[in-house]
Amino acid sequence: MKLGRRAFLQFAAGAVGGSLLSPIPWQLLDDSAIWSQNWSWRPSPERGEITKTATTCMLCDGGCGIQARLVNKNRAILLEGNPKHPVNQGGICPLGAAGLQFFYASYRVRQPLKQTKRRGDPSGFQFIGWDEAIKDLNSKLAQLKSQGKAQTIACLTGQRRSSMDALWQQFLASYGSPNFFRMPSQEDSLELAASLTVGQKVPFAFALEKASYVLSFGANLIEGWGAPGRMQGAYRLWRQENSGEAPTRVVQVDSHCSLSAAKADQWIGIVPGSRAALALGIAHVMVKENLYDREFVKNSVFGFEDWTDSQGKTRMGFKRLVLSTEYAPEEVTKRTGVEAPRIRELAKEFAGHGNAVVVWGTPQGHMPVNIYHDLTFVALNALKGNLNSDGMVTLVPEVPLEPLPDLQMDAAAKHNLEQQRLDLLQPQRAPLTGNAVYAFLDMVAKGGSYPVNVLMVHEANPAYSLPENKVFQAALEKVGYLVSFSSYMDETAQQADLILPNHMPLERWDDAIGLPGTPYAYYALASPILKPQFGTKHTGDVILALAKGLGETVNTALPWNDYQTFLQKRVKGLAASRKGAVAEREGVEPWKLQQGELVEANYKDGDDLWKKLKSGFCWYDGPVGAMQNLQTSSGKLELGLNGLQARGLVGAADQIYLPHFASLPPAGDEKEYPLLLISCQTMNLSSQYLPNPPFMTKTLWDFVLKGKDLFVELNPLTAQSLGLEEGSSALLKTHQGEVPVRVHLYSGARPGVVYIAEGLGHTTYDQYIQNKGINANSIIEVQMDPVTGLGTNWTTRAQLRRA
C-alpha cells in the first residue's frame, strides 16, 4: 500500500482531531501559564509562617513606630506603620515603606574594606577582617594620641537624635578631640535662636496638633519638615471635621507652589528670601493695631520697648523697629511682592485665631536658617503670646536618660580638648558657637592651625548631600585618613581609606531621643528585626572596641561591653527618673498633655521599661514651656539680644541686636546670572544619607526625571523669555558649575526662579539611581551666616540657556 500526500493529510487531520480530545493542548496551555509565574526574576515571597515585629524606624529622625512583616522569621517582606504608635498612628512615609530595599540592597558593604590604591579607586578596595580593621585604626589613633595630636581626629555624624551622638562625643572628648560635628540641620540655627531668646540651646517645638491656624513660612509641612510621621497625623487632625469647630486653616508662604503650598488653604507667593520681611510686616500691623498679646509682651519680653545694653547705651526696641517705615506694609510689598492689604489681612487672621502658630523652614528642609530670620519668626510667635505657659511654642524636651560617666582625662587629653575646635580658630570667628560644619571644613581645606589626620564619617554622605559639596571635596584632599562607617557604598564611602560598615538600621539596636519640632518628650528603642545579613558591625560596638585599646581614660569613659548594654543602662536611668509613661495602648495622645501635667509612670523598673520599649512601644512625657527654665540675663524672653552683645557682636546699628530682615546675598554678578536657583525637597526623593530606593524612584513623574534627564521647574513666562519650551534641553550654570537639564514649565514657579529637585545625580549605588539626573548640591552655593558661623542656603544666582 502506498501512502501518498492525501493519506498523510488524512492521518494528520485525524491526529489533530484526536489531540483536541486529549489533554495535550489544554494541559500545555495551562502549564505554560503557570510556568510563566516561575521565572527566576519574578519576585515571589517565601512561604511560611508570617509574623510581625514592632520597632522604631531609624531611616530619619521622625521616630515613627513601624512593624515588619516576616516570613519564617528570617525574611522581611513589608514595613508598615504601627497603628498603636502615637507618633504616626499607623501612617508611614514613602521612604519607610520602601525601607526594606535598603536591607536587601546590592550596594550594601558586606565587610570591612581597605583602600589599597589611590583614594576613590573602587578597584582598590580589599576585604579585611574586623580584628585587623579595628587593630589598624586603633594603632593609628593610639599613635596620634601618644604624639600629642589627639585633636587632629574628627567625627561627622548624621545621626543626631540617638545615643550614638552621645557616644561619639564621649569617645572624642575622652580621647582628647573637640572636633565633633553633625550634618547640618535646621535645628542648628533654631537652637542658637533659643539660646539667644530663652537662654537654652534647645530647638523650639510647635504644638501643631492643637493649632487652629498655621502660618508656615516655607516649612515643608508635607514634604518632610520636622518629624514626617507626626506631621501626617497633625495634617489629619487639621483636616478632620469636628462639629461646631472650624477646621484648621493652613497658610503657606513660599516662592514656589510646592506640595505643601498646593495642599494649604492659601498660598502666598513671595519673592524668594523675603519671608522674614513679610513676618515683620505682619508684626508691624499687629503692633500698630494693638493686635498682639500685650500682657505677655509687657511681663515676659525683654527688648520690645527700647532697652539699655550692658554698657549702659540705650538701644532701639523691637516695637520701634517694626513700626519703622521699613516694615510698613507698603514698603514690605516692594520687597516681598505681597500686596499691602493681604499683609494686613494675614496679620488680622493670625492675631484673631486662638491657636495660631508660625512655623518656618527652607525649601531644602535640612539647612540652618539665617539667625535673624529664625529670631524674627520667634518674635512673631512671641507677639502672639505663643511662648506663654499654655502657648503653642515650647522647647523640645530633654529625655532624662542615664548620663554618661564623667570624663577623667589625662593631662594630654585635657590639653587637647582645650585646643579649640577647628571651626572656632577661624580668623573671623562668629560670635555664636554652633554646629559649624562649613567653617570646620573650610579650616581643614585651608590647612588651619592643625590638620585633620583622621576623619570619621558616620551615617552621613557629605560628599553627596552637603550643599555646595565641593567644600567637602576640598577638605577631603587635606584629610589624612578617611574612615566611613556607612552600611552602603555611597559617594563618601567610595572615597574612604577604610570602610567599617555599620549594620543597617533594621539590623541594629538604636534609639530615638525626642522628635524634631515636637513639644512632647519622646524616647523609643529600635531593635533589630532580623539578624545582620552580612559581616557588618554596629558602629557603637566599634567605638567601644576602639576605646578598650586606647588606654585607661578612654576606656573608663566608655565602660560598656557592647552597645546594647550601653542602651540598657541609658534606659535604666530613664526609669529611675520615674517620669513619663509608655504608650502601650492604642489611642494615647501625648500632644494633648499640658505643660507641667503629670504623667503617671506605668513601668516597674529599668528592666520592665526596656522590655516594653523593646516591644516597639514608645515613652512619652508632657511638654516643657519655653519660659519654664529661662536662663537669660534679663530673666525674660529676649528680643533685645543682650546675649549677642555678651558674645562679642559689636556694632553701632541698633538693629543688629534685634530680630530683623537681613538677607545674605548670593555670590555672582546679577547680569551674568540673572536667575535665582532654588533646590527643593520633594516627598518622593530621599536626598540625605539614604539614596532614593527603587520603589520611590518609580513614583517620580516624568517631568522630574525622564530616563537620565533631570527637569528643572520654570515659570512659562521666564521660559518664553529664554526661548525655552516644555521639555527643552538647556544648560544651567552657576558659579559652582554648569550642568545639562531639561525644562518643565510650571505656573506655580515664580518668574525668574529655577527650581531643582534634590536627591538625584548619584554616582554610586545601583542601576536604579546611579547617574540619573543631576546632584543639586554640586551647583548650589552656601551663604555663611556671620553671626552663627553656620552655612545657610536660600538661593544661588544662575543662568539658563538653550542647549
Added chain:
Amino acid sequence: MKEENKSASGKDVMGGVIFFAGFILALIVGWVVFPNLLYSQKTQPMDFSHASHQDSSCEDCHAFRPDGTFAGIPTTEKCKECHESAMGNTEDERKLIEDFIQKDLEIPWRNYSWQPDNVFFSHAPHKAKGVECVQCHRDVSKEKTLPVYKENRITGYSRETMKMIVCEKCHAERGVNNECGLCHK
C-alpha cells in the same frame, strides 16, 4: 463507471481508516504517553507512614497558626516532640533523627498540594464551613507509605495540585462566591 465508483468508495473507506488511525494514535499519545512524559517521578526525602500516626489527630500535626493561617506540613520541631530519640527501628526514623532533628534542619518535603503563587487560598474559612480535609486531599489515614511525587516538568508543581475547576465546582454547588478576585487577588 461502476469500477470507478467502487474504487472511489474504497478510497473513502481507506481514508477513513487512516484518519481514524491518526485520531486513535493521538488519543493514545495524549492520554497515555503525554502524561508520563509530562511528569517526572520523584521520591520524598524520606518515607512517612500516616497509618503509624493514628494515635494523633490530623490537627495535631497539620495545625492552624494563632493568626488563622494553616501551617501545612509540620516542622522538624514538631517531629522532635516525639522522635527526639528513636521510638522504633526503621531506617526512615533513623534518617529523621540523625539527618534532620539532630542537625536542626527542616525536611525538604515535596508538597502534593502546593498552589501556584497567583492563587490566594486560605484553609481557615473552609474548615469553618465544615469542609472535610479529604474533600480536597487524599485520605491518608491508612497510608503506610508516601505516594510517588509526580512533578510537572513545565510548572514544577505536583500532579495532585488541585485545579481551578474543582474549586469553582464546589463553590458553585454550595452557592459560594465564584468571582475571580476571590482567589486571584
